[in-house]
Amino acid sequence: MASTASPATSAAAWAFAAATFVKLLLVPTYRSTDFDVHRYWLALTHALPARQWYTDASSRWTLDYPPFFAYFSRALSLPAPLVDATLVSIPVPDAPPFAHLLYLRLTVTFSDLLLLGSVLLLAGDARRRQRPFLALLLVLWSPALLAVDHVHFQYNGFLMGLLLLSLYFLEQGWDLAGGVVFASLLCSKHLFLVAAPVYFMYLFRHYCCGRGVVKGLGRLMLMGSGVAAVFAAAFAPFVYYGQMQQVFNRLFPFGRGLCHAYWAPNFWVFYIMLDKILAFLLRRLGFNIAIPEASFTGGLVGDSSPFDVLPKVTPITTFLLVILAMAPYLVKAFSNPQPKHIV
Structure with a gap:
């Protein structure tokens, strides 16, 4: 057959x-x-x-x-x-x-x-x-x-x-x-x-x-x-069970900061690199900038506040940047929502 x-x-x-x-x-x-x-x-x-x-x-x-x-x-x-x-x-x-x-x-x-x-x-x-x-x-x-x-x-x-x-x-x-x-x-x-x-x-x-x-x-x-x-x-x-706050905190641990472990930054690794370069240059110029204990080479998740020079990036900032980056796709989906294009 x-x-x-x-x-x-x-x-x-x-x-x-x-x-x-x-x-x-x-x-x-x-x-x-x-x-x-x-x-x-x-x-x-x-x-x-x-x-x-x-x-x-x-x-x-x-x-x-x-x-x-x-x-x-x-x-x-x-x-x-x-x-x-x-x-x-x-x-x-x-x-x-x-x-x-x-x-x-x-x-x-x-x-x-x-x-x-x-x-x-x-x-x-x-x-x-x-x-x-x-x-x-x-x-x-x-x-x-x-x-x-x-x-x-x-x-x-x-x-x-x-x-x-x-x-x-x-x-x-x-x-x-x-x-x-x-x-x-x-x-x-x-x-x-x-x-x-x-x-x-x-x-x-x-x-x-x-x-x-x-x-x-x-x-x-x-x-x-x-x-x-x-x-x-x-x-x-x-x-x-009255545990939704606990569940939310587990799913969205904003308290860890932007870069809670070395694999997490993705795009933000460039922000980290710029911060480290600026800190190095400013220290060479005589500015008193402490070297932090936080490490980006460990695999364990943990809390960190790693930035020496550049400002801390907040969750709302990352959210707005993601939406901005997605804007072309959102416009496409709104203006021409065809099944053959969805994949």
Whole structure:
């Protein structure tokens, strides 16, 4: 019997299989402190009731992802005792045995199936959209995802799969489903808030506007209700426990400052460099500028006030700069919200 799989689907499946083989080879490689973070979250969500997830301070690896990711960790923890009971016990062992490493590595690889499914959906009618399928194959073989997820240790492939699934729904014209899936993504990792303004502008214009006042308001309420239901499912238990302030402080630790760890600055590394150069030059010119204790070469998250010369950058400043940088995309989404452009 002839295969019904399209060439694109077959190519994606083979690419995913090859990538999975490489991921398995990477199991014993270097791991960062993020491995310890997620190993602790696995135990935390299994051993403690939900009302203690965002208040527990018995470890420095405190839970600082939104509740859906905590539920995800809880789901991953359920079969863990069958492998090793210490995987879900608190306190966790200081030196993880190989069974811990293998189990967590395999959970990342398994969760990448969502990434594969989303790529296959986006590639399903690649000819009609004239999308280069090579781009989708490169998602499955992304060096960044391999390094960050399967060496450093995170779950970004799973989260990227949610994002691509949401984009697929929007591209198909299923705006309500796309909005609900994106809301689920925000309740899993709030880093994706950076895409929220574009989503809001696109959905407001494409789903709600241009359909008459009554129908437009009805659609706005329907979309709002769907998104609100997702956020309620995620956060309602913690509202009930009276812990929303604690949850917010965990998710948005503004008190750490702009550069709480060496990987965090991104664009702001240039601001740091300029500050250090100015401080060096002013000290050479005889100005009395103290050399701070703060370091940008340590991996642990912590509080810091690192700037010697330049002013401290506030959260509202970074927010306004992000919106300004996104302005061309927001204008595009508002003026010409076409499904074929959303990806």
